[in-house]
Amino acid sequence: xxxxxxxxxxxxxxxxxxxxxxxxxxxxxxxxxxxxxxxxxxxxxxxxxxxxxxxxxxxxxxxxxxxxxxxxxxxxxxxxxxxxxxxxxxxxxxxxxxxxxxxxxxxxxxxxxxxxxxxxxxxxxxxxxxxxxxxxxxxxxxxxxxxxxxxxxxxxxxxxxxxxxxxxxxxxxx
Numbered sequence: 001x002x003x004x005x006x007x008x009x010x011x012x013x014x015x016x017x018x019x020x021x022x023x024x025x026x027x028x029x030x031x032x033x034x035x036x037x038x039x040x041x042x043x044x045x046x047x048x049x050x051x052x053x054x055x056x057x058x059x060x061x062x063x064x065x066x067x068x069x070x071x072x073x074x075x076x077x078x079x080x081x082x083x084x085x086x087x088x089x090x091x092x093x094x095x096x097x098x099x100x101x102x103x104x105x106x107x108x109x110x111x112x113x114x115x116x117x118x119x120x121x122x123x124x125x126x127x128x129x130x131x132x133x134x135x136x137x138x139x140x141x142x143x144x145x146x147x148x149x150x151x152x153x154x155x156x157x158x159x160x161x162x163x164x165x166x167x168x169x170x171x172x173x174x
Contacts, residue, residue, distance in 0.1 A: 005109070
């Protein structure tokens with residue numbers, strides 16, 4: 001399986017009194033614009049995703065909807081396993097039971113969980129220190145279904161690298 005991890009895009013400021021419930025904090029206009037550009041570029045470069053699982057927080061759901069639009073993914077699956085405080089084991093279980101025939105799956109979520117998931121799938125624990133910027137994309141490949149310590153890192157694309165891809169039209173997929 002090819003597993004893509006996407007951290008939500010730029011969102012309103014944490015602690016802003018306009019969003020007393022952090023789960024309702026949306027993407028900013030800049031975050032929406034940047035995600036649209038980056039997902040369009042990735043689609044142009046050949047990225048396609050069979051299934052998207054997302055946190056139900058507003059900013060993650062908005063990010064997942066933008067990704068689905070550009071990557072041609074039908075529907076989204078909201079899951080509490082992608083809440084920022086959930087253990088990677090919960091995500092792994094979700095993927096093992098719900099992936100079905102999907103060969104390419106994208107997870108859309110938050111820090112610190114996205115960084116922890118990268119470490120979990122590569123090393124089987126949280127020993128790898130990962131800096132996962134808002135809007136970054138990571139691809140991890142597995143021989144079968146995702147499981148701890150069994151993944152192979154194919155690439156990590158922070159937003160600045162995606163901006164460069166837009167300028168240079170570099171291919172990232174085989």
